[in-house]
Amino acid sequence: MNLKNVKNLFFLKSNKYWKYIYILIVFALSCVEQYTPPTLSNKGLLVVNGTAYVETGTCAIQLTRTQTINSKENPTPELNADVVLEEEFGNNFKLNDNKNGNYVATNLSLSYGKKYRLKIKLENGKNYVSTFLATYKSPPIKNINFEPSEEKNVIGNVDYWDINIDADDPETRNKYYAIDYIETWEYRSPLKSTIYLDNRFGLTQILYRDDPDELHKCWKTDSSKSILIYNTLNLNENKISEFKINKINVSTKKLNNAYSSLVRLTTISQEEYRYLENLKKNSELTGSIFDSQPSKVIGNFLNLEDKKDNALGFFAVHSLSQKRTTKKNTDLPNTEVISIQSEDCFPTSIDDNQGIDAILQGYILLSFKIDPFTGKIIGYYRAQQDCADCRLVLPKGTNIKPDYMP
Amino acid sequence: MNNFKTKFVVLKEALKILIFFLFFLNTTNVYSQYENTKINAIFSNATFIEFVNEIEKQANCFFYYDKTQTDSLKINATFNNNTLNEVLEYITKTTKLKFSKDEKNSIYVTKNTALEMQLPIRYFEPTVEIEDKSIPEYYTPTKQSSIKSALENRPIDIGSKTNVSKSKTAKITGYIKDEKNNEPIIGALVFADNTPTNGVSTDVNGFFTIILPKGKHEIAVKSIGMKNAKRQIILLSDGKLNIEMKEEVVSINEVVITDKRASNIERMQMGMEKMDMKSIKQVPTVFGESDIVRVVMALPGVQTAGESSTGLIVRGGSADQNLILFNESPIYNPSHLFGFFSSFNPDVVKDVELFKSSIPAEYGGRLSSVLKINGKDADMKKFQGNAGLGLLTAKLTLEIPIKKEKTSLLIGGRSTYTDFLLKQVPLKVFQNSSASFFDFNAQITHRINTKNTLRLSAYNSSDKFSFSLDTQFRYVNQSYVVRLNSILKNNFTSEFSSGLSRTNFEVVSNLNPINAYNLSSSILQSNTKVDFKLGLGHSHKLDFGAAVAYYAIKPGDFAPIGDASIAKNTSIEPEKALESAFYLADNYDITPRFSIYAGLRFSIYNYLGSKNVNKYKENMPLTEENMIGVDTYKSGQFIKTYAGLEPRIALKYSLTENTSLKASYNRNRQYISQLSNATAIAPTDIWKLSDYHIRPQIADQISIGLYKNLKQNMFEISTEIYYKNIIDAVDYIDGARLLLNKTIERDVINAHGKAYGAEFMIKKTQGKLNGWVSYTFSRSLVQINNPTQNNVVNNGEYFAGNFDKPHSLNFIGNYKITKRLSFSLNVVYSTGRPITLPNAQYKIDGIDRIFYSDRNQYRIPDYFRSDIAFNLDGNHSLKQKLHFSWTLSVYNVTGRQNVYSIFFKSDSNGELKGYQMSIFGIPIPTLTVNCRF
Incomplete structure (x- = not known):
């Protein structure tokens, strides 16, 4: 075998090899493609969502079914079930079927230290029961702190505020906590509507609004979107210190006016902590290079007749400790008020004699157009509804001021 | 000069004989009837040179001789009209010199034995066509080396005539060394008379012993x-x-x-690959760093744990089932920069060996493979160095002879300047991040005498990275080894090695002074090993020895930083164990065609106190409720002992000269495993010893292979099939917590595994184009079915293991465009690894959650990547002080976004979204400059 034969074998006679290298590369280039996840069958497992609170004596449970992944529809409610809250060696409380899969009981007398479980009997005869779990008293929240970001932008303003909490729990031996919060913030519509069209009494008249901010100031309330859990296993004291629960970017405009957060702290059992931790691992702590593998997370419900049939969710009677903090923009130094002007929102003028009904389709009146010399009303300004009605402006809140807001 | 040129063409036939022929060029090629020339001369105490000059003048002939052999000669003779033959005969009588003449008036002078003027017939047979008629630019022959080369064809006497024993055979011992730096050549095949089947291999000192019948041999x-x-x-x-x-x-x-048969056919081992650094350096890699482990991954049966991991998956076994030895010392975490490349500096490495089917009895303690990385000995003759500059690293290696031919020192270091690069990125995230690493190697080689060589090696690699200023990760690997290689007798050698290896990681968080902490974990292993190799007669080669390893693991220490911190000192009790092993193996050539390797390794493992061990009710799940107490063991007390035999058997049958059939059976026991619940091995994964509850892993493997070489070994074709059964493989319960877990036995479970597959490889070893194509079919399955322990996964049925990739195809090729420019192409394809996908979604408190069902029921998309590299070597002139070479490489030239992982995450609105992540989804070009001096 001499070299010539080898060359022939590999089609690499002089000058030709570039061609083959080229072909190889082009072949390789054509291999780019997109990934589409396979469609998985919907098993339609029962989902139990809800809790009972010792302090309020209420229990609210929602029963639904699981959906296929990326489903945009609302979950199917589980109707006509019997739901009973059972105290170990004690009373049973039956929950009222409030329709749409909601089951509620009020005025319950629940106590700390006792064990409770939930029993569910479905319309199809299947029985699910949660494990008996004790109730722990939650410690009070000591502080809710607002910490500005260390880095400041060129004009010395902060980029974001971190919210963290402190709590001391010297009494309980339990070391597991779950935290959530409900935040409310005031926001404004880009344009202000001070007049409105009044059609009462068969008359069409344009009147000034009693409250000029009626559709200008709105409030949005939202709940926390991630699982916040904390344990003090590695600490000498049962103390929650500066546990970060939220980060608010100034650019979200949530801090433009007033911001309020109701933080809830719940002492939970080790079982519930494990459940929440795994749930969090599965759906929040993913996407890094060293992710742990997802696991099957079920909760604490069992079908006594069929162990392979799972109901998802975790039930325990909780004790609620909550604290509210409210801040105005001026309470937070170096916090810029982000402009709410929008390129899509601008007033347009209309003349007085035009049929007012016809031109207000999808529009809202802003103010009178006044002749600067005569002082007479010569027309109106209007704008698109989602520019001047804060209820239609994102994030689409309410214009009824909650009483805790300044 | 024409003559000169045509003659020179002949020179190119073999470099080995090139110098030999150069002699012809330096002489005028005039034929003469020297027999008839009469010589008249008187020599009185003349030197041999004077004698030669005179005779050459008169007889018009030319002498070739070794000055050293003739220096001391004094010639006293008077010649009066004698023929040249008569003159030479006279000199032969008076001195021990022998003269051989050829028809071209050349006279070769040797001592004792005359040079055979008939070259061995087969010598010129495999002649290769000459393509380039120009003189090679780099080779400047010296007289010294020419004589050395002339030795190739001149018969040499071995032994002496006076000391004749009656035996019909005699033994030859000796060293095979690299001419350039006197380094021993390990694993070279030495054989006689074209029968490599009777060959022997050199040991770590380059030492060999061969027994042959007396008489003439090649x-x-x-x-x-x-x-x-x-x-x-x-x-x-x-x-x-x-x-x-x-x-x-x-x-x-x-x-x-x-025309010789190659070692892949000859050697006993199957599933074994050996690669030198030259072929490794040709392979294009990410960031242009030559990477031993990345090249090993292109071999059949070897896969990667993921794009960002140097974890090797050999025949379906997890990454911790590979014993990675650097200078005989185990390295636990051989990766840099989150695992993107391995922590072995290619400049200090001599070669790499991978054993995946039949693991020699001298190695043990891991189930899947042994990756043996042999460090270089520094040049004993002259100072040398190597420097390189790449996208990420700068490196420098120096070879320093301390005492010529006696002692030398090798030092090599590599460091990043990524910190500097990150700071240049105008994004805060990058500026606040840092990633840096270095590795350092040093080795002193000392030849105590001709029979003993001592080596002291040190290795240190360190990594440090942080994604924001507050949390920092650090990890370190260290190893220190002393090795003594001795020749006890001609056919009896030994290697003694003793060393320390240490690995530790640390996470430091200063985010909040109230709970600032430091988390660390470490593993310390000291091992001592002694190996003997004894040749018994013609056909037996015995290997035997013993090894002891002592492990001390700190699974996790959690400590506060600063006075303000209320972090609690948490410490998981240290673990200690002793692993001892003895082995004996015989390599027996039953017939020239049929050989057997029979080895037996016996290992004993003692899990040592002091320690508190949780005890549970028998045959009940290991849960809090079933715990019955804690047993306290004193320091040094045996808590649990495991022991077992590990047979290692291999058979080889040569079907023809170029074909052999091999089979092997192996059992391996593993007493230490890495706990990793992540897809890729993370630097923070801790190691765990087999303990009271967690049993050692045991693997049995059967392999059969067929090896064939074609076209005078230009092509090596091999195929192997294997079946592996793993008892007590380490696995985890769903949602296991592995770090700082005081009841780790509740989260770790023993599973059952099996793996099988077939591997094919075609390798072209010579010519302008070389490289290999390999295809592997492999399956790796796991079963977790232990209802009494409440551990049942996927209904107790077999499911695909985390690294089950049924099909994989690799191409590695290098084409020499010119003498100095070469092109490399690397193509990798494999089936996507298994993943667990969610079955359903649901809402809890308004947040979308997902429900994952059975483990590993789906796969990520297939992996495909191709890399290219151009390597340009600078001028090769020997006179030049600095030799530069440049490598331009593009990693993932097609920019394919290979899916590394798929995950589902609730976004800030609580809405569930599916994402796929790819690493290096764009082509990454790199220019690397290397300089040798």
Whole structure:
């Protein structure tokens, strides 16, 4: 075998090899493609969502079914079930079927230290029961702190505020906590509507609004979107210190006016902590290079007749400790008020004699157009509804001021 | 000059004989009837040179001789009209010199034995066509080396005539060394008379022993990366023969003698690959860093744990089932920069061996493979260095002879400047991040005497990275080894090694002074090993030895930083264990065609106190409720002992000269495993010893392979099939917590695994185009079915293991465009690894959640990547002080976004979204400059 034969074998006679290298590369280039996840069958497992609170004596449970992944529809409610809250060696409380899969009981007398479980009997005869779990008293929240970001932008303003909490729990031996919060913030519509069209009494008249901010100031309330859990296993004291629960970017405009957060702290059992931790691992702590593998997370419900049939969710009677903090923009130094002007929102003028009904389709009146010399009303300004009605402006809140807001 | 040129063409046939022929060029080629020339001369105490000058003048002939052999001669003679023959006969009588003449008026002077003027017939047979008629630019012959080369064809006496024993055979011992730096050549095949089946391999000192019938032989030596060498010998009695081999010079027009059978057919081991650094350096890699482990991953049966991991998956076994030895010392975490590349500096490495089917009895403690990385000995003759600059790293290696031919020092270091690069990125995230690493190697090689060589090696690699200023990760690997290689008798050698290896990681968080902490974990292993190799007669080679390893693991220490911190000192009790092993193996050539390797390894493992061990009710799940107490063991007390035999058997049958059939059976026991619940091995994964509850892993493997070489070994074709059964493989319960877990036994479970597959490889070893194509079919399955322990996964049925990739295809090729420019292409394809996908979604408190069902029921999309590289070597002139080479490489030239993982995450609105992540989804070009001096 001499070299010539080898060359022939590999089609690499002089000058030709570039061609083959080229072909190889082009072949390789054509291999780019997109990934589409396979469609998985919907098993339609029962989902139990809800809790009972010792302090309020209420229990609210929602029963639904699981959906296929990326489903945009609302979950199917589980109707006509019997739901009973059972105290170990004690009373049973039956929950009222409030329709749409909601089951509620009020005025319950629940106590700390006792064990409770939930029993569910479905319309199809299947029985699910949660494990008996004790109730722990939650410690009070000591502080809710607002910490500005260390880095400041060129004009010395902060980029974001971190919210963290402190709590001391010297009494309980339990070391597991779950935290959530409900935040409310005031926001404004880009344009202000001070007049409105009044059609009462068969008359069409344009009147000034009693409250000029009626559709200008709105409030949005939202709940926390991630699982916040904390344990003090590695600490000498049962103390929650500066546990970060939220980060608010100034650019979200949530801090433009007033911001309020109701933080809830719940002492939970080790079982519930494990459940929440795994749930969090599965759906929040993913996407890094060293992710742990997802696991099957079920909760604490069992079908006594069929162990392979799972109901998802975790039930325990909780004790609620909550604290509210409210801040105005001026309470937070170096916090810029982000402009709410929008390129899509601008007033347009209309003349007085035009049929007012016809031109207000999808529009809202802003103010009178006044002749600067005569002082007479010569027309109106209007704008698109989602520019001047804060209820239609994102994030689409309410214009009824909650009483805790300044 | 025409004559000159045509003659020169002949020179190119073999570098080995090139110098030999150069003699012809320096002489005028005039034929003369020297027999008839009469010589008249008087020599009185004349030197041999004076004698030669006179005779050359008168007889118009030319002498070739070794000055050292003739220096001391004094010639006293008077010649009066004598013929040349008469003159030479007279000199022969008075001195021990022998003269051989050829028809071209050349006279070769040797001592004792005359040179045979008939070259061995087969010598010119494998002649390769000459392509380039120009003189190679780099080779400047010296007289010294020419004589050395002339030795190739001149018969050498081995032993002495006076010391004749009655035995019909005699033993030759000697060293095979690299001519350039006197380094021993390990694993070279030494054989006689074209029958490599009777060959022997050199040991770590380059030492060999071969027994041959007395008489004339041709001894040949083959080794990877070296040019074949040979000697004509006349074996009189036991004696010595040292052979220096030349490195195969790549950039010169290659001349290869290809009529010998190669070692892949010959050697006993199957599923074994050996690669030298030259072939490793040709392979394009990410960021242009030559990477041993990345090249190993292109071999059949070897896969990667993921794009960002240097974890090797060998025949379906997890990454911790590979014993990675660097200079005989185990390295636990051989990766840099989150695992993007391995922590072995290619400049200090000599070669790499991977054993995946039949693991020799001297190695144990891991189930899947042994990856043996052999460090270089520094040049003993002259100072040398190597410097390189790449996208990420700068490196420098120096070879310093401390005492010529006696002691040398090798030091090599590599460091990043990524910190500097990150700071240049105008994004805060990058500026606040840092990633840096370095590795350092040093080795002193000392030849105590001809029989003993001592080596002291040190290795240190360190990584540090943080994604924001507050949390920092650090990890360190260290190893220190002393090795003593001795020749006890001619056919009896030993290697003693003793060393320490240490690995530790640390996470430091200063985010909040109230709970600032430091988390660390470490593993310390000290091991001592002694190996003997004994040749018994012609056909038995015995290997035996013993090894002891002591492990001390700190699974996790959590400590506060600063006075303000209320972090609680948490410490998981340290673990200690002793692993001892003895082995004996015989390599027995039953017939020239049929050989058997029978080895037996016995290992004993003691889990040692002091320690508190949780005890549970028998045959009940290991849960809090079933715990019945805690047993306290004193320091040094045996808590649990595991022991077992590990048979290692291999058979080889040569079907033809170029084909062999091999089979092997192996059992391996593993007492230490890495706990990793992540897809890729993370630097923070801790190691765990087998303990009271967690049993050692045991694997049995059967392999059968067929090996065939074609076209004078230009192509090596191999195929192997294997079946592996793993008892007590380490696995985890769903949602296991592995770090700082005081009841880790509740989260770790013993599973059952099986793996099987077939591997095919075609390798072209010579010519302008070389490289290999390999295809592997493999399955790796796991079963977790232990209802009494409440551990049942996927209904107790077999499911695909985390690294089950049924199909994989690799191409690695290098094409020499010119002497100095070469092009490399790397193509990798494999089936996507299994993943667990969610079955359903649901809402809890308004947040979308997902429900994952059975483990590993789906796969990520297939992996495909191709890399290219151009390697340009600078001028090869020997006179030049600095030799530069440039490598331009593009990793993932197609920019394919290979899916690394798929995950589902609730976004800030609580809405569930599916994402796929790819690493290096764009082509990454790199320019690397290397400089040798």
